[in-house]
Amino acid sequence: MDPKTHVHTHINGEPVEFLSEAYRSLLEILRDELMLTGTKEGCTTGDCGACSVTLDGRLVCSCLVLAVEAEGRRVGTVEGIARGETLHPVQQKLLEHAALQCGVCTPGIVVAATSLLERNPDPTEREVRYWLAGNLCRCTGYDKIIRAVLDAASELRGASPNVLE
Amino acid sequence: MESVRYEAPRELSAAIELLDSVEGARVLAGGTDLLIQLRAALIQPSLLVDLKWIPELTAVSLDEEGLSLGAAVSCAELREHKQIERLFPGLYESAELIGSEQIQGRASVGGNLCNASPAADTVPALLATGARCVVAGPGGTRTLPCERFATGPGETILGRGELLVSIQIPKPAPGTADCYLRLIPRTEMDIAVVGAAVSVTLDASGSCTDARVAQGAVGPTASLVPDAAAALVGGVPDVGRLEAAARAAAGASRPIDDKRGTVRYRRKVTGVLTRRAAEIAIERARQRTR
């Protein structure tokens, strides 16, 4: 039997405790133990971004974080982005722009895009495209996603809708 | 993945003690290479020693001496230090090129050195700045130039119980600037086919008084090219000097044929990128002498 570590962390602002073997990823614990299945598994090698979460406020791939590393840190997942029934503007704009088809990439896009807009409320199209380069989408062709994020950014700034350059 | 343990020591001495006393212990910094190797069962460590709670490994400081960068500082955190971007634009751009935003959130410059991939982006950039590695172990602390740290693909000078603590970069002389360029088949998210880093120092007349040229992905380790640097030094860097530096860099490259590029192609691109990186570094340095 592998020894388990008792981990104390905060997920979406709430204190959470769990037990984990050292080798398990944060992604596995989120999905299989904590039933936070919004975070998706694509590649498990850091290439697709479907598993994006924030760790102490920084965007990371949860498949490349050990669950035990969450001890004493703050984890943010897609479940923490909407306020109750009210969607975050990034989520709302993804819907309005029909910027998803199968939706597997969407939680990762939501986490990555909100993390961008927290740091940079007025990104250029180029900045959005580079920031989301680690979020693969096999369905949409990306363009609608980029439009939705730019639109959400202008809404968050209280500005008029962004026109794609 | 059988029976691996995890420890997150709060002190450097405790980390050294663990690494020295536990057979099969491995350090964990950003984990972007380690976790993949672990999952693919390429490595079977008995213990993972997380370095990210050790103050020396996570500190960033900039003073009259220069920059001290903790080995476990993530590329994303490095990029938040606008002073680093101003002083070492080449190092900054090399860190910005590694993987995605998510990868940069974890991957560290120290890890890039320790994994010793010949194609590591930050390593040629470090070499161009004259960076030194601070290594600590059971026998104490030693400091060595970054170009001596890697000894081959995946191989470093680290002995048992030793770890990379920090990277020290001397404060650049006035009129100094650097640049890092790499070639990949697309614009983002790939591994260097060739990497070239150049740092130059210009005096008030625009004459080049000092230079360092480094290359990556074209030999078993990233390396300095003293002949290319010498070609730039001693006058205003004109076309002739730039071409001589490019020739020296291409000549010094020792690439291999693989799916990313042939020997001939890589050698040619080494010259081209070295010249372009030199031109950009020179332009940046000129703006600083104004």
Ligand code: FES
């Ligand atoms: S599942 Fe983590 S990046 Fe693909």
Ligand code: FES
């Ligand atoms: S909507 Fe299917 S992968 Fe993006």
